[in-house]
Amino acid sequence: MSRMELTDIIKEENLVLKKSALLTDNVMHYCPGCTHGVVHKLIAEVIEELGIQEQTIGISPVGCSVFAYNYIDIDWAEAAHGRAPALATAIRRLHPEKYVFTYQGDGDLASIGCAEIMHACNRGENIVVIFINNAIYGMTGGQMAPTTLLGQVTATTPYGRDAKLNGFPMKITELLAQLDGTCYVTRQTADTPAAVRKTKNAIKKAFQNTRLDKGVSFVEVVGTCNSGWKMTPVDANKWMHEHMFEKYPLGDIKDI
Amino acid sequence: MAEVKLMKGNEVIAETAIRCGCDGYFGYPITPQSEVMETLMLRKPWEETGMVVVQAESEVAAINMVYGGASCGKKVMTSSSSPGISLKQEGITYLAGAELPCLVVDVMRGGPGLGTIQPSQSDYFQATKGGGHGDYHLIVLAPASVQEMSDFVALGFELAFKYRNPAMVLADGVIGQMMEKVVLPDYTPRWTEEEIEKISGSWALTGKKKNREHHVITSLELEAHRQEVFNEKLQRKYREIEANEVRYEAINCEDADYIFVAYGSCARICQKSIQLARQEGIKVGLLRPITLYPFPTQPISDLCSKVKGFMSVEMSAGQMVEDVRLAVNGRVKVDFYGRMGGVVPTPEEIVDALKNKFSI
Known part of the structure; x- marks a missing residue:
């Protein structure tokens, strides 16, 4: 038997994972262990698989994912903090043939952009919203977000989030599901291969939904911010399982 | 055929927007300019030209809808009045920073704060000196008639696209609310996708094509030296606008003292x-x-050798007068007469003020 060479292994039929052609070669600025990179990859794969690169316009937020436009090779607009759904509203109405999505974190979407997301959902704009909930402001250095859990220590809740002082963790996704303008509202995560696959399916369904003119498709991804949480990536995943899913249970909240 | 009508200034903004091929209007009600969106909703231009009209949840959302539409190279606009324009400043500075063409109409009312719904000109600083954060300028057109409310919608879009810069029509509540004869322009069709590709194809979000790099609309550049280079580019654009786009009217100036x-x-x-x-x-x-x-700095400067003085007349505490002083630069006397809080001056009191201030 002849010796197996590397070139015998690197063949199309042996390929188990390939970087999406829509993911650029730019080095991601995300911390090791961050969920953003995984979700970026899924969005790129979905757009590639649906063959809609030329029809897709993304809106990046303010926050860690402000530079999302450096990583996915589509046309992008970068919005002011919280305003992405307003941009998306206009772009989709002016371009009904396009696939328009926003990519927003918890500070962007649930705090400063609360009015914009509420009303875009209430108007039933035919857009996709990808909502990354890691219960903290990552970019500014780990301050409290609306979704920060009670007792959670952040830079602005150094003694833990206290309901009397800081109010309660906000279940914005459940609130949005109440609005008649949303058609698909789901909460997923991305910590295991199975969870990543489920999230990808949810994102794909959300993009396909926009063709049906049924309203907003909203995909929350509960993620980790191990740098902000001051944990190792492994501990962050463990903490997410032990604490986040109790307040933010996974699964479809609305699908009509 | 041009159509002649008797219309309110605010209604004319809406009517002309439809006629000049505007793609989208995004607004929020506020007195004294609510007739703009009311007229559009009544006219249903989406059935006629395909123009999109959205009543947004706030002025903040409305200007960001403008940002979204402008990102696609579309002719988009919003309108509001002073407190609403304050809310829009975040979006306006982002539009300027991303070099997006659009039209913002401000029908000024008295301030500060909630102020009054009566006419005013106390937002001159806000309109001409920036308003939002950062070193930027809007192209600011000031209509003095209902006819100019019509003319400047088209001109505003033209200049906005010529320079990739937001343009503002700065009217006051009188011009917005009064009715006058107006010659409405003929219909210009909305730009086709091919035309947008030709006009703004080098930067607009039209969907990433195989034969080009992806387009990104942003005002973000974290590297200080690159941000400085971008600011220098903006400043060159403003100098070009200052050199080419000054417009003014001189009435009875030939023999004036x-x-x-x-x-x-x-x-x-x-x-x-x-x-x-x-x-x-x-x-x-x-x-x-x-x-x-x-600002018409040079025409004012040129008059200095022929006249004894200038008096800036404004419905404000004296804002434009600062630009008049800069233009005159101490050569002759510059004074000011103004009313505030929504009070409109009478012709007689202006003459009295001139006689008093210049000891005539």
């Missing part, structure tokens, strides 16, 4: 003041800035 400088409804009132003053043998003229930015 004194010059009123006034814009908007104050310019209209000053025309009556000129008549009254000339009946008394006081030779007064009017320099009416049509573009507030770029």
